[in-house]
Amino acid sequence: MLTWIVRRLFQAFFVVVAMTVIVFVGVHVIGNPVDILISPEADQAERARIIAEMGLDQPLWKQYFFFVNDVLHGNMGRSFVFNEPALKLIGSRMPATLELAVTAVLFSICFGVPLGLYAGLKPDSVAGRAIMAGSILGFSLPSFWVGLMLIMTFAVHLGVLPSTGRGETAAMFGIQWSFLTWDGLRHMFMPALNLSLFNISLVLRLTRAGVRETLPMDYIKFARAKGLTPRRVILVHVLKNIMIPVVTVVGLELGSTIAFAVVTESVFAWPGMGKLIIDSINVLDRPVIVAYLMMIVLLFITINLVVDIIYTILDPRVRLETKA
Amino acid sequence: MTVTLEVRNLRTHFFTRAGIVKAVDDVSFKVERGQVLGLVGESGSGKSVTGFSIIGLVDPPGRLAGGSILYRGQDLAKISEEEMRSLRGNRIAMIFQDPMMTLNPVLRIDTQMIEAVQAHTNASHSEAWTRSRDALGMVGIPSPEERLRSYPHQFSGGMRQRVAIAIALLHNPDLLIADEPTTALDVTIQAQILAEVQKLATEHGTALIWITHDLSVISGLADRIAVMYAGRIVEAGEASTVLDRPAHPYTHGLIGSVPSRNKKGEKLRQIPGMTPSLLNLGVGCAFRTRCARATAVCEQEPPETLIPPERIVRCFHPMQDVAA
């Protein structure tokens, strides 16, 4: 188990290194941040001073070398635009994205599992078929369009939900969170729903498939032959089997939900990391882009690791193999 | 002797797209307290469906299409699902054919046993645990306390079947339906389990229906034998009489195909042909395409005839003298 974790961390390290190289080269190829960042009125001396300050007068490999050196000293670089440490900048936007993504994932479980259970238990009912048809829409409708429709319906026509921003926030652990206030929750509902639509459909279909697969099994019939209530058969015997793929997928989706919150954040003007990274890419603010991507990579790796660990807890057959 | 179960004219049909499958068609038999009934027949003859009909677990598109199932005089075909549930696993228990599939792979043995105890009693968790441990000990599982914490995959097939038997016997049922529980096991373990179940059943006066396609398995065990063919009982009577002097050509063929009953060096006699499809089975004796004694009259429905003192046979040309 331990060697397995160490190996995973080792892999993670190389992925991060590769990532920084790619981003460094990539940003360099796309364009010169100097053209965007320095006002055209600045004179030659001023220009040279700023370029030197940012270290952009050095050859790329040297810049990379300085960057690595800085990182090893715990310094992830400063944003060209805000002149603040990149990490601090991302950190200040992270809670907004995290709470949005986590809420979206919770939505996908809270809506996806019950709907999938129903569709699996009553596959031929009208409601069961409607759920399945709806899930196809959830997969295929573009996220930004659904977001706009949500705003049109709930904010513009009905006027029941706010359409932009985080709303009122409250502090916990010295960080501002929207989910702690009623107003914040109202602001979060639409973006979270929008962000979770794909995952709801995914979880729903997984759950349904799992139910259809599990129900005819002998052990379900045996559980019923023991005289268990239908409730217990479904909630314990069926659900426990289905939770294995659902947890895996939901866990893995958390990473991509965070990474792809970009669209939703833009539509709902949600001040999270996604919006920050889009802005940073526009002005080629390399330190922020690099720091953000490194963080996302680390996040993905952590999530994968945690999912694998949960997986072994849920499925006793896997546990045995890793022990042996 | 009191009659534990009396099945009268039971019909269980599957209403499939392709047509009606009469898996059980006009089946009648009786089992008395402490008695063993061997239900014998080829694969697909409707033995399992008969068992599931009694315990009320016929899955759609199948359902009871007629007849009565009298458990201590109460018709199980007429009681509510909740009443049936409280009998299932409690007064009427069943063991399945494939031990590898009967236990839920993701739940520990203790969970699966304790829930079975608590489904029918108000026992506390620790009381239920004690009962489960004792039940495991009784079916010959070494160090039951430890084994309770195991998952099914940590047991061999024979051990799993013992666990299933322990679960089935938890509430000392009045009726135990054993659906080929030893078919998937080694011959030595088969014999052990057979002997143990019989012992436990006799101790508690449990009526036992032992389903098998292999006559040799039950020849020493059953008090009575009912031979099933294509959803019907074609011969039923006292075990030794049926085995020594079979009256129905099909029973005769079955006995001929048991190795131990053939003389050394003699070729095994096989019944020619295959089990007919139960889908839209026409009138007439279903065995006539394979029967050496078939005549024109066999195109009609053979009546149930009595061979004194109490044997029943469904054939126009039985191989023993019938009542005048």
Ligand SMILES: Nc1ncnc2c1ncn2[C@@H]1O[C@H](COP(=O)(O)OP(=O)(O)OP(=O)(O)O)[C@@H](O)[C@H]1O
């Ligand atoms: N779900 C179903 N849908 C349609 N037909 C079914 C269904 N289940 C069982 N049958 C039919 O019922 C018949 C009897 O099946 P059953 O399982 O009782 O046979 P069996 O005697 O137990 O055979 P085996 O020795 O293989 O277990 C089969 O021929 C099958 O075609």
Ligand code: SF4
């Ligand atoms: S009724 Fe006719 S075909 Fe059927 S078993 Fe008897 S002799 Fe054979």
Ligand SMILES: [Mg+2]
């Ligand atoms: Mg069967």
